Amino acid sequence: MPELERHSFDVLVIGAGGAGLRAAIEAREHGMRTAVLCKSLFGKAHTVMAEGGIAAAMGNVNSSDNWQVHFRDTMRGGKFLNNWRMAELHAQEAPQRVWELETYGALFDRTKDGRISQRNFGGHEYPRLAHVGDRTGLELIRTLQQKIVSLQQEDYKEFGDYEERLRVFQEFTVTDLVKDGDRIAGAFGYWRESGRFVLFEAPAVILATGGIGKSFKVTSNSWEYTGDGHALALRAGASLINMEFIQFHPTGMVWPPSVKGILVTESVRGDGGVLRNSDGKRFMFDYIPEVFKDKYADNEEEADRWYTDQANNRRPPELLPRDEVARAINSEVKAGRGSPHGGVFLDVSTRLPAEEIRRRLPSMHHQFKELADVDITAQPMEVGPTCHYVMGGVEVDPDTGSSSVPGLYAAGEVSGGMHGSNRLGGNSLSDLLVFGRRAGAGAAEYVRAMDERPVVAEETITEARATALKPFQQEGGENPYTLHMELQQSMNDLVGIIRRAGEMEEALQRLEKLKERAQSLTVEGHQQFNPGWHLALDLRNMLLVSECVAKAALLRTESRGGHTRDDHPSMDAEWRRKLLVCRASGDGAVVEEKPQIPIRSDLLDLFERTELEKYLTAEELS
Amino acid sequence: MSYQGKFRVWRGDDSGGALEDFTVEVNEGEVVLDIIHRLQATQAPDLAVRWNCKAGKCGSCSAEINGRPRLLCMTRMSVFDESETITVTPMRTFPIIRDLVTDVSFNYTKAREVPSFAPPKDLAPGEYRMQQVDVERSQEFRKCIECFLCQNTCHVVRDHEENKEVFSGPRFLMRVAELEMHPLDTADRVDQAQDDHGLGYCNITKCCSEVCPEHIHITDNALIPMKERVADRKYDPIVWLGNKLFRRS
Ligand SMILES: Cc1cc2nc3c(=O)[nH]c(=O)nc-3n(C[C@H](O)[C@H](O)[C@H](O)COP(=O)(O)OP(=O)(O)OC[C@H]3O[C@@H](n4cnc5c(N)ncnc54)[C@H](O)[C@@H]3O)c2cc1C
Ligand code: SF4
Ligand code: SF4
Ligand code: FES
Numbered sequence A: 001m002p003e004l005e006r007h008s009f010d011v012l013v014i015g016a017g018g019a020g021l022r023a024a025i026e027a028r029e030h031g032m033r034t035a036v037l038c039k040s041l042f043g044k045a046h047t048v049m050a051e052g053g054i055a056a057a058m059g060n061v062n063s064s065d066n067w068q069v070h071f072r073d074t075m076r077g078g079k080f081l082n083n084w085r086m087a088e089l090h091a092q093e094a095p096q097r098v099w100e101l102e103t104y105g106a107l108f109d110r111t112k113d114g115r116i117s118q119r120n121f122g123g124h125e126y127p128r129l130a131h132v133g134d135r136t137g138l139e140l141i142r143t144l145q146q147k148i149v150s151l152q153q154e155d156y157k158e159f160g161d162y163e164e165r166l167r168v169f170q171e172f173t174v175t176d177l178v179k180d181g182d183r184i185a186g187a188f189g190y191w192r193e194s195g196r197f198v199l200f201e202a203p204a205v206i207l208a209t210g211g212i213g214k215s216f217k218v219t220s221n222s223w224e225y226t227g228d229g230h231a232l233a234l235r236a237g238a239s240l241i242n243m244e245f246i247q248f249h250p251t252g253m254v255w256p257p258s259v260k261g262i263l264v265t266e267s268v269r270g271d272g273g274v275l276r277n278s279d280g281k282r283f284m285f286d287y288i289p290e291v292f293k294d295k296y297a298d299n300e301e302e303a304d305r306w307y308t309d310q311a312n313n314r315r316p317p318e319l320l321p322r323d324e325v326a327r328a329i330n331s332e333v334k335a336g337r338g339s340p341h342g343g344v345f346l347d348v349s350t351r352l353p354a355e356e357i358r359r360r361l362p363s364m365h366h367q368f369k370e371l372a373d374v375d376i377t378a379q380p381m382e383v384g385p386t387c388h389y390v391m392g393g394v395e396v397d398p399d400t401g402s403s404s405v406p407g408l409y410a411a412g413e414v415s416g417g418m419h420g421s422n423r424l425g426g427n428s429l430s431d432l433l434v435f436g437r438r439a440g441a442g443a444a445e446y447v448r449a450m451d452e453r454p455v456v457a458e459e460t461i462t463e464a465r466a467t468a469l470k471p472f473q474q475e476g477g478e479n480p481y482t483l484h485m486e487l488q489q490s491m492n493d494l495v496g497i498i499r500r501a502g503e504m505e506e507a508l509q510r511l512e513k514l515k516e517r518a519q520s521l522t523v524e525g526h527q528q529f530n531p532g533w534h535l536a537l538d539l540r541n542m543l544l545v546s547e548c549v550a551k552a553a554l555l556r557t558e559s560r561g562g563h564t565r566d567d568h569p570s571m572d573a574e575w576r577r578k579l580l581v582c583r584a585s586g587d588g589a590v591v592e593e594k595p596q597i598p599i600r601s602d603l604l605d606l607f608e609r610t611e612l613e614k615y616l617t618a619e620e621l622s
Numbered sequence B: 001m002s003y004q005g006k007f008r009v010w011r012g013d014d015s016g017g018a019l020e021d022f023t024v025e026v027n028e029g030e031v032v033l034d035i036i037h038r039l040q041a042t043q044a045p046d047l048a049v050r051w052n053c054k055a056g057k058c059g060s061c062s063a064e065i066n067g068r069p070r071l072l073c074m075t076r077m078s079v080f081d082e083s084e085t086i087t088v089t090p091m092r093t094f095p096i097i098r099d100l101v102t103d104v105s106f107n108y109t110k111a112r113e114v115p116s117f118a119p120p121k122d123l124a125p126g127e128y129r130m131q132q133v134d135v136e137r138s139q140e141f142r143k144c145i146e147c148f149l150c151q152n153t154c155h156v157v158r159d160h161e162e163n164k165e166v167f168s169g170p171r172f173l174m175r176v177a178e179l180e181m182h183p184l185d186t187a188d189r190v191d192q193a194q195d196d197h198g199l200g201y202c203n204i205t206k207c208c209s210e211v212c213p214e215h216i217h218i219t220d221n222a223l224i225p226m227k228e229r230v231a232d233r234k235y236d237p238i239v240w241l242g243n244k245l246f247r248r249s
Helices: A018-029 A067-077 A084-104 A136-159 A228-235 A283-287 A300-306 A322-334 A354-360 A362-372 A427-449 A458-473 A480-494 A501-518 A531-555 A609-615 B032-042 B105-113 B132-142 B149-153 B170-180 B190-195 B207-211 B218-233 B237-245
Strands: A005-008 A011-014 A034-038 A166-170 A172-180 A183-191 A197-201 A204-207 A246-253 A274-276 A344-347 A381-390 A393-395 A408-410 A578-585 A588-595 B003-013 B016-026 B062-065 B068-071 B085-089 B096-098
Touching (some): A011 A018, A011 A183, A011 A427, A018 A034, A018 A136, A018 A427, A067 A084, A084 A136, A084 A427, A136 A427, A136 B132, A172 A228, A183 A458, A204 A228, A204 A427, A228 A408, A228 A578, A246 A322, A246 A362, A274 A283, A274 A322, A283 A322, A322 A381, A408 A427, A480 A531, A480 B032, A501 A531, A531 A588, B003 B032, B016 B032, B062 B149, B068 B149, B068 B207, B105 B170, B132 B170, B132 B218, B149 B207, B170 B218, B190 B218
Parallel strands (some): A005 A197, A011 A204
Antiparallel strands (some): A172 A183, A183 A197, A246 A381, A274 A344, A344 A381, A578 A588, B062 B068
16 A cells, blocks of 8 residues: 555645635634645635625615624524524624625725625615625635735745645545544545545544535536535534525526526626516516515515615515525426426516626626527526525534534534525625634634644544545446436435425435445546546435435425425424434434524514514414 | 537546547537536546536636637537537646646746735725725736636747746736735735746737636736836836837727
């Protein structure tokens, strides 16, 4: 066996998206020797694709905005299932995190008086999203990347080495976490380029690996989203919550087939775009749910007036939370009122001058022109739901991001709780910054307080290596690409946007079979930059996480946010008080109920009683 | 509306390689990256390629198609004739790792050599005030997705390995310009551009701007204005000539 490459750090951050980079900056600023590991090149993580903006109640455009309003919107969006402490911290700290980005060099779009401009988005009462055109994620990731560089330059000045206290390992995949007893001791993985294995010894590991969307066929997510962090946490003994809640974004591209699922930003609607069916009707007026009736306009005149006068009009129903809009589109298509390629029409061309569309939505304009031959300044787009975001993730302590495993932290999309059953647009980028920073600080504190460092046992390494090499040792087994396609099809069809008990049971049976077949995958070629091998290893994570999703979804017999049951169509206040918790067991997952922590009373007081009655049980209200 | 397309894809590693021929299905609306993925799934499971977003936003999938530097995910198959053989090769300026994947660490090294944003000391977070017109110049450069196609194309390094040491390339000269034009940056970057990043090597051929998938006016809006600022301090014949040839209206 070749000599194993080894590194030792205080804090190991897995993931170089917004959450991972913000966590690494914080850990480093707390004096920790920190490493960031990521599967892609530095600066290419999923965060780069975010379009619309970062939600933060700075009140720059409407001074009535404040953290309490943002908190309320977040809880409503998540149908009150959110971890309220996370929602509170998030609403309170998001403005500081955004302003801090300016000190790192970010250049957001401005208001007339020179402040950061804020735009409207679904579910947010006031214009709240700081943005840069429709490429906000690029600005966020580049800014954090450049901040990392600036910290490295400080180290270079002080020590003559850029990487003295902060180092990025790019195109590196973690396959297993390693432990010493019940504590985290590091991580094991391989260089994608060479296929060589590396052991990282570190007393604290922060998971910031993003989501799971690659288990679904139609998705806005990239190849990286194989749920690695979710699976690593499970296998290390941590628990996941809310895995049944998956956000299907209402507007993904539907044509041509090769781009099906690619996101069309919600800003199109925030800036005036409307949804129409094949009869030319703005159908969203027919889909305003009872709980939102007093906040959304029920006629076109009022909805249109809202864009210029928000104080005296209700919002257009196109800006309802994403779960509502996605279901509405689904129903229209099912009723035979869809567009030629099975979506509905999203039109901004009749709503804004061409020049304005090009200025506000440059990358959408570009994307449709280049990929679909559609000029959005002159024609409507065809759109339909696409798997976009997982609300569920690692169960963490809100203040520090720590999981139930000592030394293991999580932040960003891989963590669970903050968004409840449904995330509002723009609340992810702010989540990354708020909880990335908190996890970085939490991990640093943990390391500082520790007397003795964990040690990695040699057997653990041998085992991790053997697992990773297995696909090369077998001949005549299955092609990982085939298995992946079958998994995606099953999850899409059977645990998708509308769910039924029978279908989910079938999904679970199929998952069992896929798990068996995955035992005998065969990979051609060698270890050097071999995508077939990479996929074979990712499949193990996708299968485990998909099992959590399907099992939790089957258990929750109500509809709420990103979980819609055809056989249990209404929301049930009793279910709001319960979380479904997933743990690893054998080579699969088990799901159990756990009571939700009651909302603190001063936070409850922020809502009208009549509103709380829609969500809480009589017992909770008394 | 499918047809069998003819492809030649470079396969190999740092020890050598060759173009390999493939015949593969092409469907309506597809881009070159879709075809590469179909090759992986059906004929060459270990074919190495980088990609993430598949929507021209991340800058991972850079390569050369029929010799032209382009993003694989934004090159539609419909721009080619059905009978045409399409050749896909890795970026030429960077060392090969495998197949279509190159070692782009040159760019990360150069990125690290550009001194970072120097914030104003007297403003607390939240107190920054800037006008939209003033941020727009730098915002154009911040659209950069770091695909490194401009770096790959610029002849100063494409044909002259030895210049890599002293020349940061269009992407990072543009980064210097971006900071120089940032309304609140407090550092002086003009001499740096010339002395540390090799701005003088650029003879404003605009090849970088031509391949930029973000259509950033690298030469006109970043490099020439930087050269002008340098020229205000030193005499530079190329700027003088450039001003004559490419005077902006
Ligand atoms: C098209 C699109 C548009 C969006 N727009 C918005 C928006 O406007 N506003 C908003 O708030 N949210 C938006 N979102 C959601 C938001 O972008 C994501 O939820 C968020 O960026 C996730 O960030 P993250 O830091 O958690 O993870 P990511 O940015 O996804 O980063 C994950 C990192 O983990 C690494 N990683 C994963 N597994 C491993 C492993 N095994 N080993 C090593 N490294 C690993 C990856 O390489 C990557 O670096 C959008 C999402 C999409 C897809
Ligand atoms: S304009 Fe300058 S930087 Fe751009 S390709 Fe020509 S020489 Fe290179
Ligand atoms: S400037 Fe354009 S070509 Fe150069 S790296 Fe950036 S996006 Fe790519
Ligand atoms: S895959 Fe992101 S630019 Fe092509």
